[in-house]
Amino acid sequence: MVDASHDTDTTTTDQLTLQDPVSRYPSITPPAEALPGTGLDAEMAPKADLGEHSYRGTGRLEGRKALITGGDSGIGAATAIAFAREGADVVLTYLEQEEEDAKNVARIIEAEGRTVETIPGDLRDKKFCKDLVAKAVETLGGLDILVNNGGKQVAVEGIENITDEQLEATYDVNILAMFRLVKAALPHLEPGSTIINTTSIQAYEPSETLVDYASTKAAINNFTKGLSQQLAPKGIRVNAVAPGPIWTPLQPAGGQLPDDLPEFGKATPLGRAGQPTELAPAYVFLASPESSYVVGETLNVNGGMVSP
Numbered sequence: 001m002v003d004a005s006h007d008t009d010t011t012t013t014d015q016l017t018l019q020d021p022v023s024r025y026p027s028i029t030p031p032a033e034a035l036p037g038t039g040l041d042a043e044m045a046p047k048a049d050l051g052e053h054s055y056r057g058t059g060r061l062e063g064r065k066a067l068i069t070g071g072d073s074g075i076g077a078a079t080a081i082a083f084a085r086e087g088a089d090v091v092l093t094y095l096e097q098e099e100e101d102a103k104n105v106a107r108i109i110e111a112e113g114r115t116v117e118t119i120p121g122d123l124r125d126k127k128f129c130k131d132l133v134a135k136a137v138e139t140l141g142g143l144d145i146l147v148n149n150g151g152k153q154v155a156v157e158g159i160e161n162i163t164d165e166q167l168e169a170t171y172d173v174n175i176l177a178m179f180r181l182v183k184a185a186l187p188h189l190e191p192g193s194t195i196i197n198t199t200s201i202q203a204y205e206p207s208e209t210l211v212d213y214a215s216t217k218a219a220i221n222n223f224t225k226g227l228s229q230q231l232a233p234k235g236i237r238v239n240a241v242a243p244g245p246i247w248t249p250l251q252p253a254g255g256q257l258p259d260d261l262p263e264f265g266k267a268t269p270l271g272r273a274g275q276p277t278e279l280a281p282a283y284v285f286l287a288s289p290e291s292s293y294v295v296g297e298t299l300n301v302n303g304g305m306v307s308p
């Protein structure tokens with residue numbers, strides 16, 4: 001049975017049709033209310049667009065084998081759907097409490113006739129990171145795309161109010177897990193494989209309420225560049241995608257202070273928040289062989305916020 005709460009057909013116009021980027025999606029004004037827990041796509045209002053009814057594949061990832069962390073919702077889910085439509089099989093991870101969302105993404109991918117496996121677990125857990133790669137390799141019969149996308153963002157006023165628990169969890173999930181997953185994946189990655197890390201505009205323009213989160217994103221930028229130098233001679237390309245304000249569960253679930261939510265994304269030159277599916281083509285490009293000479297790059301997808 002299809003759960004209507006997951007209906008994400010904000011638009012049915014595909015990403016290859018000429019559109020005005022200002023009005024491709026409406027400018028949203030979310031309520032100044034936090035979502036409970038770590039946030040579910042199913043509970044978002046307004047709905048986020050994962051591309052279920054719009055992303056059109058063109059065979060760019062035929063036969064590829066992808067592992068995507070945090071693929072249950074938001075940018076990771078939109079990327080998983082796009083990868084499947086481009087011909088890839090996908091393993092995605094999610095936090096246990098977000099199973100409903102993971103199942104929804106699996107349903108959309110299965111409809112493409114692609115293999116999909118959803119694996120719950122906590123990226124703070126060292127053993128999980130290791131086991132996860134082993135399971136993905138087993139399910140997919142190898143691995144040639146790793147998307148390090150799972151992330152934690154909790155807005156807090158005043159550094160003195162950031163608990164040790166939050167500080168460590170943010171660093172564990174956002175940056176330490178990337179090191180661990182790359183180390184575990186490397187023995188399986190053949191030349192032509194790609195690693196894509198999700199960073200953020202926050203790496204360059206940190207919000208005063210996100211000093212822990214933003215500093216992990218700056219670390220991810222640096223890690224991406226350094227690792228890219230190390231792995232390029234092996235034929236493995238490492239790049240990053242840096243989203244701007246994108247309407248995903250992480251934002252209303254504590255990523256922004258509730259009072260900031262109604263204005264979310266409005267300060268961009270496009271005047272609106274981005275939708276998760278607008279990120280997917282960047283990941284597809286960096287995963288696909290067409291970006292063969294793109295190494296250590298950060299693709300900014302942020303509605304026009306000028307970045308270095």
Ligand code: NAD
Nearest residue numbers: 070073074075094095122123150151200243245246248250
């Ligand atoms: P999201 O909430 O949809 O996705 C984040 C996912 O991370 C969750 O679905 C969850 O499965 C996973 N996750 C969180 N904590 C975890 C843990 N401890 N263990 C395992 N998995 C965990 O939000 P999103 O915005 O799509 O986030 C995806 C990435 O995009 C993150 O790295 C985020 O920092 C980055 N990003 C988002 C924005 C934005 O505006 N939404 C902007 C810049 C960067």
Ligand code: MG
Nearest residue numbers: 072073098101
């Ligand atoms: Mg989620």
